Amino acid sequence: EAGVTQFPSHSVIEKGQTVTLRCDPISGHDNLYWYRRVMGKEIKFLLHFVKESKQDESGMPNNRFLAERTGGTYSTLKVQPAELEDSGVYFCASSPIQGGANYGYTFGSGTRLTVV
Amino acid sequence: AQKVTQAQTEISVVEKEDVTLDCVYETRDTTYYLFWYKQPPSGELVFLIRRNSFDEQNEISGRYSWNFQKSTSSFNFTITASQVVDSAVYFCALSEPYNQGGKLIFGQGTELSVKP
DSSP: OOOOEEEOSEEEEOTTOOEEEEEEOOTTOOEEEEEEEOTTSOEEEEEEEETTEEEEOTTOOSTTEEEEOGGGSOEEEEESSOOGGGOEEEEEEEESSSSHHHHOOEEOOOEEEEEO | OOEEEOOOSEEEEETTOOEEEOOEEEOSOSSOEEEEEEEOTTOOOEEEEEEETTOOOOEEETTEEEEEEGGGTEEEEEESSOOGGGOEEEEEEEEOOGGGTOOEEEOOOEEEEEEO
16 A cells, blocks of 8 residues: 655745645545644644545644645645745645544655745 | 643663653543654654553553553653664654544654764
8 A cells, every 4th residue: 555645855945936745645545634843843733634625724824825635635735935934844644534643644754845 | 722742852862771752741632642753864754653541551662662641641752772773853742532633733852862
């Protein structure tokens, strides 16, 4: 079984540019979560999809961040325009049923975003 | 509110020493799960253990062991005879109940450096 795949693994962009991160969950996993770790701080929840619907987006920092999950398969997280404080590692995780953490999350390897 | 505290920001040990990483959590839920993840220098999140709130038995896996004590709301992680390959950032996390989405609340992480 393929794991959770994230693209790209690294991205370096200039302040003001746009970046799109992609996450391919494990096939059949309805739940998809985005998290990020800003340098030296804790990993923070961004949002949770159940299929194509946003179940919880309480962690999205501001309206420069837009997440989509068309068709309930892969998800994208767009940052537009990027700011310096957006630098960090963005993780995606998927789970087969509601309440993923209780039954098993699978994390991707993350996208390291650097805004210069 | 749920919270996870890892008071040790950085720990440095010499190879073969034992080391304990502390984790204290806060929750009002009676059912919850606790996790430990490892983030090596390569960046991915590696799952180490999941423990539910009704199982207070300590667990041992090779050189790793975990001590879960509900009375003190702690879930500490011990590495016995540490090795250089154990160098990483270690995160403790608490899950929301499954009917609230199941997202993870992470501690700030403990950066462990094991020197030869």
